[in-house]
Amino acid sequence: MITCFDIGGSAIKCAVASADGQLGTLRRVPTPLHDFAAFSAAMAALIDAGGASRGVAISIAGVVDPDNGRIKCANIPCIDGRALAADLSAALGLPVWIINDADSFALAEANAGAARGHANVFGLILGTGVGGGLVIGGRLVSGPGGFAGEWGHGPAAAQCAGSPPVAIPRLPCGCGQSGCLDTVGGARGMERLHLMLHGQTLDSRAIVDAWQAGDANASRTIDCFTDLLSGPLAMLVNTVGASILPVGGGLSNSAPLIARLDQAVRASILRKTDTPIIVPGQAGAEPGLIGAAWLGLENIGSAHA
Template identity: 55%
Template sequence: MIVCFDIGGTTIKGALAEDPQHITPVPRIPTPANDFDAFVAALKSVIDQSPEAVRCVSISIAGFQHPRTGLGVVANIPCLHGRPMQKDLVAALGLPVIIANDADCFAIAEAECGAGKGHHVVFGIILGTGVGGGLVIDGQLINSRGGYAGEWGHGPVAATQAGNPPVSLPRFHCGCGLDGCLDATCGARGLEKIHKHIHNKDLSAEDILSLWLEQDPLASRTIDVFLDILSAPLAMIVNTTAATIIPVGGGLSNVPALIAAIDKAVRGQMLVDPETPLVVPAQNRLEPGLVGATILGLRQIT
């Protein structure tokens, strides 16, 4: 038995797991983001619910461990930020602890038992509030020793001319401190910023997509620009990594027509069009963070 967690800035999702197909969630609890002792106590409250001995704790988290220092980079959980969190959690819990980025857990879940099963190179991406990703090669996370490989959402690469005909765009400021990141431009909030910039109208991403599906001309123009910005960097990643499948999670993945449009736009900008779907909806629709954490935890103890 292992205990797995999917931890965000406001909520801790915990579960008891025997394998990826047998995960028993427990009620969610608030994240004590500013108090390390309370954070440890919250994890222990889940561990104590196990009916048998726990062999390890595996955590999916919205952050990462610095590959050189081992210190946590977890902006939304201050009590972990700048702390040697794996070392401290092992000492506090008295159990082996595995920690992985939430997008990496999503990617390994899709590679092991989702849309990426059977593929040698899987690049799993998150299109939610922002943009994230994880890279799995031959079943292994590329950054299994820590780091942020696969975080294609950050870096000043978003186009400032996009769409047909091209429209000028600013480099939207990103929470990481840079300007022009895909995270600030191509997630749900970015889609809203694009629409506001082009049409001077405040609409939610959900409303923009609904109008696009109804062939509304303003929403269609916004999606045209959005696809142009998103597809070129994604095609470059495919050319660089030789990924043969790109499962998509996050809120925007709930619109099949959008995923199909992204797939068409990406394949149109590759060196060689695979002529079969490349960008596809994720298959692990429920709790991929827990599934990925379970896979990584079980690998640790076997």
């Protein structure tokens, strides 16, 4: 059995995975944010409660550098900057494997969700911001620094969008650059667009609902939003050869929005197909735990190959 964790700033979620990737009972505790000893002790208690384990696989809201194992995780200060897998392995007495939450989503979808049977998969996150994870030939790609799949960063956002076109300013991004897709994609990006276009503050769910109800302002926002994202996503599809892009994050709950984005992307890629390629994720309610399970099972299998 593998003990799987999905760790965020508010909670540590845990379940045991069997050899076929099935999860047992979900357990959770608050995340200790400032004390590594308390953090590792909380994990140890959850492992002990689940019974004998062959290893620990973790999905976490942070980025692990594959060269040195150090994690960047600002919302959990006690682990930020640590060689976390090594430190936890020493504390827990078990092998530890770690991936970020977007990579975990992609792995979950490739093995147990909408992307089963597809060799090249890009797991697309449309949540507060945008992110993603890349699976090629069934294996997760991390890349230098662990940043593979981070399509939301870099000064790539168009400076006009929609029909008729409207100017889009190059907004500062939390990564330190300006003009990143993360500033205009995802829920906060949609809200910024709506405010810029109409001087109206609405949350993303209200904008999507108003668009579905035929509201002209919301329709204009969705038009610009789709235009800004579809071009870069088409380039991504052409470049990595992904045959499907399952979507996670809050905006994935709107099937009409995902269908609209899918139509725009399929109209822009080189490979013409009538089959949707951008689809809502299907891995279930706990993709972080499911992705961690497959990561752990893959590593256990490799160790015994």
